[in-house]
Amino acid sequence: MESAATIQCTSQQTRFHIESPNYRELDIKGLQILVTSGEKKSATKGKSKVRSKDGLEILSNAELLLKEGRRYALVGRNGTGKSTLLRSIAEKLIPGIPENTKIAILQQTRLTDGAKDPKQEGRDNTGLNVLQTVIERATSRTTIEQEISTLSQGIDTSDPYAPVRALRSLKHERLQKRLFILDKDARLRSGMRGMQARKALVAFEKVVAESKRMVEQPSEDISTDILQQETQDAVDMLAQLQSQIEPALVAETETRARSILTGLGFSSAMMAKPISDLSGGWHMRAALAATLLQDADILILDEPTNFLDMLGIIWLQRYLISIGDNRKPPTMIIVSHDRDFISLCTDLIILKDKQLTYFHGDLPTYEISQSERRKYLTTMKEAQEKQKAHIEKTIAANLKAGKANDDQNKIRQAKSRQKKLDNRWGMEVSARGGRFKLNRDLVGYHFTAREEIDIPPEERPVIINLPEPPDLRFPGSLITLEKVSFRYAATSPIVIRDVDLSVGMGDQIGILGLNGAGKSTLIQTLVGETNPTQGTRNTHPRLRLGYYSQHGVEALQALGAQDETLTSLALLTQDVNGELTEGEIRGLLSQLGLPGRLASDVPIRKLSGGQLVRCALARLFWRRPHCLVLDEVTTHLDYETVTALRRALNEWDGAVVAVSHDRWFMRGAVEGGIDEGQSEDEEDDTVDGLENRRRVMYMHGLIRTHYEVQKFRPQAVESHKPRKMVTRGKPQTVELVNSVLQALSSAENRLPKPDVMVPKPDIGKRCYLFREFAAWDCEEQS
The missing domain is CATH 3.40.50.300 (P-loop containing nucleotide triphosphate hydrolases)
Known part of the structure; x- marks a missing residue:
């Protein structure tokens, strides 16, 4: 049996991360994310170092920087860990994300995937229609209604002690949630504020322990006065909870939900259907609607355009731009392979080489700027190398002349010039284009006084050659x-x-x-x-004729389920039936992004969606x-x-x-x-x-x-x-x-x-x- 993957996150901690009043911004440094397989370690949220040998390292000493109201497009090649990063943010696995931050995420899962949404634990939504399910998922009505249901069941029974038990149980659950937040704050804070947080935690642990004792107290030990008082408290709490579900707010939420669902292509008849009757594509649309309906500080959308038609994509694009014009717009992080769709984003987050880099602008502008910067640095380095060669030639001539004439001054002068050349050779301008300053642009200990000219390498391009x-x-x-x-x-x-x-x-x-x-x-x-x-x-x-069906990925997944050892190389070998050699088959698969052992050793059932598409295309192209x-x-x-x-x-x-x-x-x-x-x-x-x-x-x-x-x-x-x-x-x-x-x-x-x-x-x-x-x-x- 395969073990589940675990995400371990660490980062540098300061008090400002925890006490930041603006939940729409993040500034986390020293971020490391590691994905491990197996159960030997649990998800880590402390300060211990993450060793890359224990698993797959996604980020290493990176900086997560989000500004309020910005729309970020997270870009990176398949397998770099974009979805893992989004999940780490959404589940607040990264130390430094405040617990009070409201984060809404659309993942590539169906809306009815149970046990993934903590709001829905213990509640069966299979009988609800689409509109009701979207509202339930997007609002806190589920939690409030569960508390109302707990108190109502206790008050409406003939047992006089039932309201007291319901009230104490509800209060104890709230105290446990508060205890979790205080415990995390105490672990992450240091110094005097850390000492105060730990004192508050110890005091609150006593309150929770007393609450647990009250929950477990036998009914016969409850006095008549306490019974009357707590029964009245239960009635008052029930009235308070019922007042939170105001008809006007419910109507406004329903209107917004209908508007979003209509924009995503749902008719009134479809909104009234049970959620279980929807196909996979419409489930994804319903999940997207529930995400958009939430009142979030940070909105995360992972491939939101999947299963949308063109009008749906353009509607979503305009909707996201429109909510960006609100008085307090959410900060957005969007992952999409639709280049036109992510043009709505104001900034880019580039996940590459286990680092996060930021760019203010769209993807085409970034690509052009990278090309121009690469050209600029190459020209600068070539010019400096020519200048350095000339200076080194002069130094060598001075050394030779000094030794020949026993001129110690000339020898010292040549050695001094060589030392300066080794120490002060590199970037002459700062990252902003201004004059280089050592104490500002090269902080810390370094072997030289100039930063080396580092020309960013070009990514290996993907090349597809269709057969004639x-x-x-x-x-x-x-x-x-x-x-x-x-x-x-x-x-x-x-x-x-x-x-x-x-x-x-x-x-x-x-x-x-x-x-x-x-x-x-x-x-x-x-x-x-x-x-x-x-x-x-x-x-x-x-x-x-070569035909790629929109259900091609599902068809390959079905083949992989029938034969768990079937690989893409074995499948293509069956298809060609001797018309191509193994080398030609491997060459075709490698060209499409399935090289070496990935084609021959990894079963089809373990390939990602993008890799399955590549396998399906290879089955078409070999036929010419x-x-x-x-x-x-x-x-x-x-x-x-x-x-x-x-x-x-x-x-x-x-x-x-x-x-x-x-x-x-x-x-x-x-x-x-x-x-x-x-x-x-x-x-x-x-x-x-x-x-x-x-x-x-x-x-x-x-x-x-x-x-x-x-x-x-x-x-x-x-x-x-x-x-x-x-x-x-x-x-x-x-x-x-x-x-x-x-x-x-x-x-x-x-x-x-x-x-x-x-x-x-x-x-x-x-x-x-x-x-x-x-x-x-x-x-x-x-």
């Missing part, structure tokens, strides 16, 4: 759909209707739409997994497909891998059909959008060569709204010459979605009106890539 598709021998469309319609049953609504779609070599097609619009149904019909109810599907006789159909392929990948896949698809000669809510990925892989730092001349070449290959289609099937759904009109766009109508730097997908979002006057009205659905001429003039819109009407779902 084999020759078709004769031309023709790869896949053709003609007047295709589909419904799941004879009495069910039509999902897609009268679809005409042709996919040829070199086509790059992106499909957008709300959840439930029929995107996956269209994809399954396109690849032949489902047969159309009406219409025909034709394929090229030599077609090689003519057409890749990718349904939400970016969900579990880190942004470095998404960047590499985006670039590879953009340069590939085969056909690509992609469904994704990642706007940055769609702009690059399908639309050929310009990258940060790419020149306009390079974009011109891209537009000239690919203007006829790119298509973005927006599906609005199965829209649950009372508005009439209208078709896009392709001729409104094709009447303009695409090459002359390019607007540089404009994210075309965002323009399309923003035109839809103009109708969203409130969270309850989140779906577009007909006049917004029809593309207007100015959109067609600006967006050269929208030369062909395809949309499909459907019967309105009852």
Whole structure:
């Protein structure tokens, strides 16, 4: 049986950490986080040093710095420990986080995962509907209602001693919680304040011990006067607790909860459903709603865009920006591989090499600044090395001349210059760009009086090389759909209707739409997994098709559960059936991020979500497909891998059909959008060569709204010459979605009106890539 992992955290302690009145800020130095496996040690919150040999070290002597109201994007490659850091903050495992800090976190777990939320211990929420569950999770109503229930049960019974036992039990629980906080403060404080804290702890321990004695006191030992007094105290406490659940506050909370749920795509009917009836994706949305509803000092969101459609992502982006404008906005920490989504953040926290570095700005600006700094330091170091070589040559000549002429002054002068050269060579400017000062910029003991010029190394880039598709021998469309319609049953609504779609070599097609619009149904019909109810599907006789399903990770997890020893290397060896050598298979897996023993020794059941996606892609690429159909392929990948896949698809000669809510990925892989730092001349070449290959289609099937759904009109766009109508730097997908979002006057009205659905001429003039819109009407779902 595998042992559970334990997180050990240590940090430098000062009184200011504990006494800080601003719970929306953190300033913790000397932070070390270690993840250990096994039960030989428990979670450590003291001052003892953490040894890296005992487990996996996430942070080493790092600084955790959060400023009030800032929105931080935590970035780092898969496996660097981002989720571990977030969990350490949320569970207050890090010494220095005040106990009174209110922290709300969205983790990558389902809302119904029991025993993970201490608020819900001992309470069964399976019978509650979605709205009730979200409110229960987000507020303290659960704790208050539990206390009300305890007192009510004691008062409403015929036992005269029951109210006293309920009152004493409730008071004892509150005292134990207070004792935990005092004990922690006493352990972390030092000096005179530490002595006072320990005295207060000893005195309070006596109070808790007396409370425990009162709880265990037999009923016959309770006098009549005490019985009457404490019974009245129980009634008074019950009235006080009931007054805390005011109808006005409850109504306001319910209104906010409905607004957030509506913005995330829940209809009124779905809010009334039992929480247990929701699928995994909707569970994640409900968990996100509960997190957003909380009144938190620090708001932590770990991959909040998973399972959201594009409108949901943009709504969440705008909502987080809007709460940042409040009088006391929460401090946010967000982890997301959607580069467009994290553009809402004001600052970056970069987790790299067991350190945390901070940058004020967005990710593209950080990447550009790092590149410029690397270039600047390289130039500075090269110039200093040339200067140093010249000085050393002069010193050597002086030494030689001094020894030849027995000139001791010249020898001493040369040695003095050599000493200064060794001691004062390095950075000539401070970190802020000003003149270097020893007592300010190089505090502590050092062997030299200058800091060495340290050029930050470039991270090893992720490179994905897609195999060249084999020759078709004769031309023709790869896949053709003609007047295709589909419904799941004879009495069910039509999902897609009268679809005409042709996919040829070199086509790059992106499909957008709300959840439930029929995107996956269209994809399954396109690849032949489902047969159309009406219409025909034709394929090229030599077609090689690669299809990544949005449930690809779950399928691999099922294979791993069936065979616990199955590795990615063994699985791919079964797939190729001798067509590739083991070296070629290892090379393919290594290129996708599954190198060496990770591919051959680690079972599939132990791989992360991102590693499973890489394994699934390897199973597609070895076949050298003519057409890749990718349904939400970016969900579990880190942004470095998404960047590499985006670039590879953009340069590939085969056909690509992609469904994704990642706007940055769609702009690059399908639309050929310009990258940060790419020149306009390079974009011109891209537009000239690919203007006829790119298509973005927006599906609005199965829209649950009372508005009439209208078709896009392709001729409104094709009447303009695409090459002359390019607007540089404009994210075309965002323009399309923003035109839809103009109708969203409130969270309850989140779906577009007909006049917004029809593309207007100015959109067609600006967006050269929208030369062909395809949309499909459907019967309105009852």
